Amino acid sequence: QKEVEQDPGPLSVPEGAIVSLNCTYSNSAFQYFMWYRQYSRKGPELLMYTYSSGNKEDGRFTAQVDKSSKYISLFIRDSQPSDSATYLCAMGSNYQLIWGAGTKLIIKP
Amino acid sequence: DAMVIQNPRYQVTQFGKPVTLSCSQTLNHNVMYWYQQKSSQAPKLLFHYYDKDFNNEADTPDNFQSRRPNTSFCFLDIRSPGLGDAAMYLCATSPGHGSYNEQFFGPGTRLTVL
Numbered sequence: 001q002k003e004v005e006q007d008p009g010p011l012s013v014p015e016g017a018i019v020s021l022n023c024t025y026s027n028s029a030f031q032y033f034m035w036y037r038q039y040s041r042k043g044p045e046l047l048m049y050t051y052s053s054g055n056k057e058d059g060r061f062t063a064q065v066d067k068s069s070k071y072i073s074l075f076i077r078d079s080q081p082s083d084s085a086t087y088l089c090a091m092g093s094n095y096q097l098i099w100g101a102g103t104k105l106i107i108k109p
Numbered sequence: 110d111a112m113v114i115q116n117p118r119y120q121v122t123q124f125g126k127p128v129t130l131s132c133s134q135t136l137n138h139n140v141m142y143w144y145q146q147k148s149s150q151a152p153k154l155l156f157h158y159y160d161k162d163f164n165n166e167a168d169t170p171d172n173f174q175s176r177r178p179n180t181s182f183c184f185l186d187i188r189s190p191g192l193g194d195a196a197m198y199l200c201a202t203s204p205g206h207g208s209y210n211e212q213f214f215g216p217g218t219r220l221t222v223l
Binding site for chain 2 (some may be wrong): 004008032034042044045048049051073091092093094096097098100102104
């Protein structure tokens with residue numbers, strides 16, 4: 001079993017839809033949870049960062065962490081074609097960061 | 110703008126012919142990373158430097174080596190590329206060593222092995 005599991009997609013939704021992206025993990029020691037966005041032919045860039053459990057909101061994006069279920073989510077409201085990208089979750093404790101494989105998201109105009 | 114630069118963006122090499130990928134940063138970060146990313150797979154950490162301290166991941170093949178001559182530059186050497194080494198190679202930096210630090214990525218070098 002991988003430490004971090006993420007559905008690779010692709011996930012295709014119409015413009016304006018609410019998108020839910022998810023990762024599960026197995027290591028209960030993880031404390032830092034991140035979502036990176038990677039556009040085609042570019043490097044990943046940090047989108048959201050959450051420490052421990054709870055929600056964090058930034059504009060149209062909301063990150064949720066449920067440590068009891070070892071499950072994290074990224075919600076995108078009012079999705080736009082410019083949100084089309086691969087979204088990678090990453091998490092860790094201390095010095096090691098473990099990456100998910102990324103979910104490819106396609107927003108159809 | 111402060112950034113992470115990778116050269117070349119695309120590299121084509123022949124099976125077994127050594128290749129060097131380069132990375133430079135203007136962020137003045139202490140930590141630099143090299144990742145290998147294959148299609149639909151998680152980025153795989155190959156090496157990282159905390160300042161001059163070199164850290165080799167346990168499962169990084171011996172075929173891969175790295176150099177960091179100064180704070181700004183880092184190189185990835187692939188001594189004898191095989192077909193399985195075709196991938197995107199990403200360089201990243203962060204201000205500190207902890208996993209809570211944001212990593213700043215370059216655009217990557219796409220390596221093709223013929």
